[in-house]
Amino acid sequence: MVPAAVWIATIILIVGLLAFDYFAHVRKAHSPSLREAAVWSAVYIGIAIAFGIVVMIVGGTEMGSEYFAGYITEKALSVDNLFVFLLIISSFAVPRKDQQKVLLVGIVFSIIARTGFIFLGAALINRFSWVFYLFGLILLITAGHTVKPDNEESHGSEADNLMIRLARKLLRTSDQYDDDKLFTVVDGKRMMTPMLLVMVAIGGTDILFALDSIPAIFGLTQSTYIVFTATTFSLMGLRQLFFLIDGLLDRLIYLSYGLGAILSFIGIKLILHALHENTVPFINDGESVPVIEITTGISLSVIIGVLVITVVTSLLSGAGKAQAAGARLRTETDRYLKLDEDTEADKREHRYRVLVRTAEQVEDVPPKHRDHIGDETELKAGVARAMHVHGRWRQEHGMRPMDAPASDDQEGTTEGRA
Template sequence: MSNEIIFLLSFVVFIFFILALDLGLLHKKSDKISLKQAGLMSFFVVCLALGFYFLLTSYGHLLHGIDSLEKLQNVITKHRHPVKIIPGDLESSIALYNQNLGLEYITGYLVEYALSVDNIFVIVLVFSAFGVAQRNYHRVLFWGILGAIIMRFIFIFIGAALIAKFSWIMYVFGGFLVFTGIKMFWSRNEEEEIDPQNHPVVRFANKYFKVHNAFVGNKFFVKIDGIKKMTPLFLVLIIIEFTDLIFAVDSIPAIFSVTKDPYIVFFSNIFAIIGLRSMFFLLAGIIDKFRFLKVGLAALLTFIGLKMLLHHYLDDLGFTTTHSLIVIVSILGLSIFTSLLFPEDKKEKKHKIEINEDNVE
């Protein structure tokens, strides 16, 4: 069994252990999660992600079983790492490689974690539109995250295979991200709405499956008159999965702009995803305070897209992963800082609500 498979299986077992701990020990009852619980869980998950960063900076070379300068050079060439080996010095070359690997991982993690915030906007809308009880949020998000891990695994390794075989796909990804970033900027002030009755998932389920017309506690399925039916809670779960699928189309190409190593993409992606549930409970009530966050995310996607389109020129200029990390942190920090410094005027917000109500009438 190869080092990559052993490393990957160990990582997956560890992640499932964390999820089992969350579901079984930390949340035995389906009651409302407090802000304190969400904060502690968020802190715990971020610490795990940072711990994995230090693991990679010390032992990252073990991922691909690097034990010689020749093997190191092959891995660097294959995954296009911006690292130059030191001739005749394996130990120093591995140290440089591990440092870069950790940097690629933490940069990808920040990108995915930032883009997850936009996902939270939609999840809040879905829960609100379908009238999901707060005590059931945790259950839906837990199984939603589990499904997201499986989908991301498939997406990432298929994407890596395509990039390795067709290098021009990077330009397609780059163009798509620039388009998405510009589109997000122009639609930043539009009010998103979800119609529970006419949602594509609901229409599809009603057409091909038996669907119960009311929530039954925290159950996804219920037996009525001997017939097993889906509950609205299961439909909400499917919609959450569908939403993550859409967001993965943006986030996965974005991380491939940071690193071409599919394992690093997967690790950074999954750590961000398992932090999504706790981040949801932490930000759900205050997310509307970050009025310029959409602008920041739009700028982030546009920057990453341009980086993918112009990567050859940037490489010649000496633009490294460290520079990418600085730009990404600056964009996110500026959008959060300006949101707090210039909060939305209450009169302006009230005016927007009145306009929306007039449109409904």
């Protein structure tokens, strides 16, 4: 039993970290650099590891192992959250400098929602041992659902989900952002901005993710304190991780299979535990069933092993590289087409050079992997539109449409090759 003083100190630590994150990084809207994202991702992971070491020293090896098994599992599942956050943010075209606030609000909502599910789950487990059967079944179903093609849409990841449709229908919403404000005034009327709708979308999908993740961690430990801290610390730093690996997310092509394997493993572990603690009358007359139980050490080893294999295989995969190339081209095309008329010439030329190089990388994808690029017709149409806009802009500024600006590395890139 964890003392109340420890709970209070832990909650104060978590609230303090979230407050620091807001006032130090999010309050002033900006797009974090790669260095900033890397440093603070490392800081939050370091804090989570340090906390786990303290748990191991104070609570013992078993308790520490349960924390790390839970933390690693939840961290892996939180990467799946990032895919959905990326889809929602892209769907709403959230300005990059304002994305930090959206992500932090989503993380805070996740912590609050999952805390509620944690205490509900703990109460059910303490009162009804058959809940382990239910949790195990949920994880096995989720595991099968995870490996289905296009599973990212199954979490309600599209911005136009039920909550958003209701919000648009019942509430007055502006079409344009007003910096990072949640409300604005249009024609003398106070209206919601798309920023608030984005937060509603992320909050709604977070509830669905909690239904997946909480049974998973209860399959590794029944300590409410460990479940709470491992889940919370796995979400801390998720904002920085988003900006650090958003270019790598599309490379993790086999992540869903790895998560499916982990969820299946934990689901089986839960069912075995349920059989060992069985009180259901129609199973072995309500008596315990003598089955093997999977230890925390084995769980931790399997989770780490599956994740390592999944990530390495994804990064080395030609299909993953093709998928990432298609996603980058889609992003770069969108970035160029959203440039304002008063964008500086150097910035416009830079964005166009990046677009040209990315289009060339897509053209170099081997035929056997081209199915993973996405809709090539759509991609080519977007690139053609961007090239037309750029050519017109160059003409308006007295430049020859087919002149190729020197690339950043001075090697040169011709527009004709694009």
